[in-house]
Amino acid sequence: MISAWQEKIALHDDAASFEQLYLHFSPELTRFATSFLMDHSLAEDIVADTFVTLWKKRSTLQAIDNLRVYLYSCIRNASLNYIQHHQKRMFFPFDQLDVPLESYFDTSNPEQQYISRELHDAAARAVEALPPKCRMIFRLAREEGLRYKEIASILNISVRTIDSQVAIALKRIHAAIAPYLVRYP
Numbered sequence: 609m610i611s612a613w614q615e616k617i618a619l620h621d622d623a624a625s626f627e628q629l630y631l632h633f634s635p636e637l638t639r640f641a642t643s644f645l646m647d648h649s650l651a652e653d654i655v656a657d658t659f660v661t662l663w664k665k666r667s668t669l670q671a672i673d674n675l676r677v678y679l680y681s682c683i684r685n686a687s688l689n690y691i692q693h694h695q696k697r698m699f700f701p702f703d704q705l706d707v708p709l710e711s712y713f714d715t716s717n718p719e720q721q722y723i724s725r726e727l728h729d730a731a732a733r734a735v736e737a738l739p740p741k742c743r744m745i746f747r748l749a750r751e752e753g754l755r756y757k758e759i760a761s762i763l764n765i766s767v768r769t770i771d772s773q774v775a776i777a778l779k780r781i782h783a784a785i786a787p788y789l790v791r792y793p
Contacts, residue, residue, distance in 0.1 A: 611675075617663075618670035626666070630659050633676070636752055637683050643744070644687035654690060658682045676754070680762040727785055734784035738777055745770055746777035 613629045616622035634655050641651035658679070662669065672678045735743060748754045748762070749770065756770040 614669045614672065614675060617666050618668070621666065626659075626663060629675075633679055634659070637679055640680060640752075641683050641687050644684070644691065650690070651687075654683060654686045658686055674758065674761075677758045677761050680754070680758070684762060730785045730787075731781055734781040735777070737784075738780060742773045742777050745773040749774050 613625045616625035617629065634652075637655045637658070638648070638651045641654045642648050645651050645654065662679075662682075669675075735746065738746060745759060745763070748759045749756065754762070756767045756774075759765075759770050760767045
């Protein structure tokens, strides 16, 4: 689907496909930019500006191998450039990433809803208690669905680091929800 959009945009200047691409990626990219900028409105502006630039360079769009990683990298760079230019923060704010934890639990009946809520809350607390970099990596991998190689490229770290950070996160989350699993087999 994404490569079809790329082709239509690059070869046919298809504005409708570009709009679909924007609507597809803008929510997750805005959350990502917000984690740097701590300002949702500013993050939306950064994402919009990135897409304006992408539209201007649309003829080269088909040459991009992994558009998702490319967009995340553009947003990271634009956000860091904004921070550096405006001197608000000179560090990567892993500890303030604000991406909501999705619910992965069954809610088909009242008892299940109660158990699911407890499990979800325990998992959410465990994610929030993770070290900042670990939390960001976990959220990008599990909640945004990025591959380890994509995350490594976006954050400029090794795939091995991604793997170990996700393992740490899963171990801590499992430890946090284990008491609930024993209580509700």
